[in-house]
Amino acid sequence: MTPDLMEEGALRLERSLVTSGVGQTESGGREAGYGRVHTPGEVDTTHGRILYLEDVHVSFDGFKAINGLSLDIAPGELRCVIGPNGAGKTTMMDIITGKTRPDSGQVFFGSTIDLLRHREAEIAALGIGRKFQKPTVFEQLSVFENLELALATDKRVRHSMVFRLTGEEQDRLAEVLTTIHLADHAARQAGLLSHGQKQWLEIGMLLMQDPKLLLLDEPVAGMTDEETERTAQLFLALKGKHSLMVVEHDMSFIRTISEKVTVLCDGSVLAEGTLDEVQADERVIEVYLGR
Ligand SMILES: Nc1ncnc2c1ncn2[C@@H]1O[C@H](COP(=O)(O)OP(=O)(O)OP(=O)(O)O)[C@@H](O)[C@H]1O
Numbered sequence: 520m521t522p523d524l525m526e527e528g529a530l531r532l533e534r535s536l537v538t539s540g541v542g543q544t545e546s547g548g549r550e551a552g553y554g555r556v557h558t559p560g561e562v563d564t565t566h567g568r569i570l571y572l573e574d575v576h577v578s579f580d581g582f583k584a585i586n587g588l589s590l591d592i593a594p595g596e597l598r599c600v601i602g603p604n605g606a607g608k609t610t611m612m613d614i615i616t617g618k619t620r621p622d623s624g625q626v627f628f629g630s631t632i633d634l635l636r637h638r639e640a641e642i643a644a645l646g647i648g649r650k651f652q653k654p655t656v657f658e659q660l661s662v663f664e665n666l667e668l669a670l671a672t673d674k675r676v677r678h679s680m681v682f683r684l685t686g687e688e689q690d691r692l693a694e695v696l697t698t699i700h701l702a703d704h705a706a707r708q709a710g711l712l713s714h715g716q717k718q719w720l721e722i723g724m725l726l727m728q729d730p731k732l733l734l735l736d737e738p739v740a741g742m743t744d745e746e747t748e749r750t751a752q753l754f755l756a757l758k759g760k761h762s763l764m765v766v767e768h769d770m771s772f773i774r775t776i777s778e779k780v781t782v783l784c785d786g787s788v789l790a791e792g793t794l795d796e797v798q799a800d801e802r803v804i805e806v807y808l809g810r
């Protein structure tokens with residue numbers, strides 16, 4: 520279900536356009552709407568939740584992929600989600616990001632933003648960034664240019680492919696380069712990076728948009744042990760500044776980063792708690808860990 524490079528690139532560009540409010544020339548009403556939704560600090564987390572799902576259901580041709588799913592995530596939390604293949608983990612992310620519409624249930628960003636009323640690009644512009652499993656960086660461009668492009672707006676691209684970053688943007692880019700361990704590789708062509716470095720670059724591209732919530736689907740799949748360890752440190756550094764939802768099958772990685780773990784099975788939450796707690800749960804052992 521991973522979209523190809525073109526689709527993801529197009530979405531990223533659309534996201535930039537929506538964030539900037541540029542290029543919405545066909546409908547003044549739409550522009551006004553976008554202007555409202557991305558006001559900084561607008562996500563209302565006074566009730567202690569940045570994301571809230573309640574009794575969500577989705578069927579594909581009668582098959583219940585998501586079946587009464589309820590969960591919530593606190594601001595700044597790093598939540599791990601585990602569960603067997605087909606449990607509905609990726610589908611849950613599809614629902615949160617507007618890619619899939621549930622048949623019923625509630626999905627809220629903060630207390631006030633009903634995500635089911637927003638389209639995919641709008642949800643990204645609200646501050647929900649998503650990392651798919653396959654890295655989708657622009658291979659011909661340098662690391663620096665990839666990060667720069669994550670900030671590109673329609674107007675800037677139209678005027679010239681070489682657009683000038685503001686001082687603040689330059690600072691953010693330098694900070695992101697350091698965060699993703701690529702400060703020494705800024706001029707390197709992205710296609711020449713290792714698989715793990717490409718994954719970090721894509722996370723960096725998401726960070727350029729300063730998302731409030733990051734959804735990461737199997738981020739360490741295919742990484743070396745050292746890359747996996749550095750990714751764990753990266754996520755621990757992002758926690759607090761951002762809220763993160765990480766889906767992974769790699770249990771040692773989960774052990775390094777986890778506080779609260781949610782176990783998904785057959786489209787709903789089977790267990791929730793610390794990794795030790797869920798690993799000791801008989802039902803979890805039966806459906807997942809004991810295989
Ligand atoms: N668009 C779709 N059409 C039909 N079935 C789908 C669709 N998307 C997901 N499914 C089905 O829904 C179920 C949940 O799939 P999903 O990809 O969410 O599982 P997952 O927990 O991410 O699994 P994995 O760990 O293997 O990535 C699977 O049985 C899958 O085949």
Ligand SMILES: [Mg+2]
Pocket residue numbers: 608609610736
């Ligand atoms: Mg999946």
